[in-house]
Amino acid sequence: MTVGTFDRLDLRHDFPGLLDGNGVDWHYLDSAATAQKPQAVIDAIARAYGVDYATVHRGVYERSANMTLAYEAARRTVAHFIGAASDSEIVYVRGATEGINLVAQCWAGEQLKAGDRILLSMLEHHSNIVPWQMVAEKAGAQVDVVPLTADGKIDLDAMAAMITPQHKMVALAHVSNVLGSVLDVRRAADIAHSAGAKILIDGCQAVPRLAVDVQGLDCDFYVFSAHKLYGPTGIGVLWARQELLDAMPPYQGGGSMIDKVTFERTTYAPAPTRFEAGTPHIVGVVGLSAAIDYVQAIGLDAVHAHECALAGKARSALEKLNSVRVFGPEDSAGILSFEVEGVHPHDVGTILDETGVAIRAGHHCAQPLMRHLGVEATARASFGLYSDEGDVDALVKGIERVRKIFG
Numbered sequence: 001m002t003v004g005t006f007d008r009l010d011l012r013h014d015f016p017g018l019l020d021g022n023g024v025d026w027h028y029l030d031s032a033a034t035a036q037k038p039q040a041v042i043d044a045i046a047r048a049y050g051v052d053y054a055t056v057h058r059g060v061y062e063r064s065a066n067m068t069l070a071y072e073a074a075r076r077t078v079a080h081f082i083g084a085a086s087d088s089e090i091v092y093v094r095g096a097t098e099g100i101n102l103v104a105q106c107w108a109g110e111q112l113k114a115g116d117r118i119l120l121s122m123l124e125h126h127s128n129i130v131p132w133q134m135v136a137e138k139a140g141a142q143v144d145v146v147p148l149t150a151d152g153k154i155d156l157d158a159m160a161a162m163i164t165p166q167h168k169m170v171a172l173a174h175v176s177n178v179l180g181s182v183l184d185v186r187r188a189a190d191i192a193h194s195a196g197a198k199i200l201i202d203g204c205q206a207v208p209r210l211a212v213d214v215q216g217l218d219c220d221f222y223v224f225s226a227h228k229l230y231g232p233t234g235i236g237v238l239w240a241r242q243e244l245l246d247a248m249p250p251y252q253g254g255g256s257m258i259d260k261v262t263f264e265r266t267t268y269a270p271a272p273t274r275f276e277a278g279t280p281h282i283v284g285v286v287g288l289s290a291a292i293d294y295v296q297a298i299g300l301d302a303v304h305a306h307e308c309a310l311a312g313k314a315r316s317a318l319e320k321l322n323s324v325r326v327f328g329p330e331d332s333a334g335i336l337s338f339e340v341e342g343v344h345p346h347d348v349g350t351i352l353d354e355t356g357v358a359i360r361a362g363h364h365c366a367q368p369l370m371r372h373l374g375v376e377a378t379a380r381a382s383f384g385l386y387s388d389e390g391d392v393d394a395l396v397k398g399i400e401r402v403r404k405i406f407g
């Protein structure tokens, strides 16, 4: 691994996925959807499926005992990575989506009564909207929506003015997957707590881009997915304060989550085991741990500075082009949504693809935000720690070509 200067990382060569099938540089600007994997993570996964492979927790032979040690050591790695008080506050889930559903069902599903309210924001991903609607409908609770500031951040002054003691849960994105807006989580948590509400933070886009310390942020629940953090798909993390987890009923029933089973009565294992029914994604956990080791060796402050610099450069270049409108705040964290006037974002994406530039085009699972912005869809370029100025130049050149074609 080569680490460049503070705001210029040089890591492309760690990522085999950044070459196309012909060995040519591919300008991958869709890291907010899923990140490419460093060779170190691919190797860790291959080893875990190869010479190290065995199940966890139940084996009486050495390889299984070793895999169990690796699986639980990874929990400590995750806890340390996000500043949790204890590794027993870390629950392995399939991803952020499952983490939010778990909290919606096992915390809100138990706590909410008719007349209670849940507070979300206008920029949330569908994963942080639909699970709350489902649980609210069952309980007879209401969902309220915090508006955005003119530059596309969650408006915390408005949140402070609208929160009431009826609000039992606030659920907000740490970083918007569309606009890159960064939430002042500490202030949002203070506002939520002053009304007696709990706060869940969707950290999907934050954990790969910012140093996160859940205790310092003072939130109650935090979720993220490994695949956006340079790790494997199918694995993610729910962190919750120990006392909250301890008071929550199981999510799913099955093997591994029990204490004692009889046909008359079953008792459950303590958290976090209680929430991990069935054979877990053993190799996914090993891959997640390798991904954390990889980003920690670089340092998230360096990653953040690098991505902000690239997003800033792309923003000012795009803003100089006539007929390109860039959404979101100036200080967006490595994610840039834009539209080229008169051109559907899908056409923008297709033309860019012809020049070896991969962006995302669509509603980004944030239809309420699209409606708020007055568009059906946007084009989105999102950076990773491996992105470089060549990617920005290729993006800008590609957009100039789009304008020529549609000119």
Ligand code: PMP
Pocket: 032, 033, 094, 095, 096, 097, 098, 125, 127, 128, 173, 175, 176, 177, 202, 204, 205, 225, 365
């Ligand atoms: N929240 C945000 C902000 C996201 O960007 C995403 C993924 N696009 C999710 C939640 C859902 O993550 P996953 O699909 O990995 O569960």
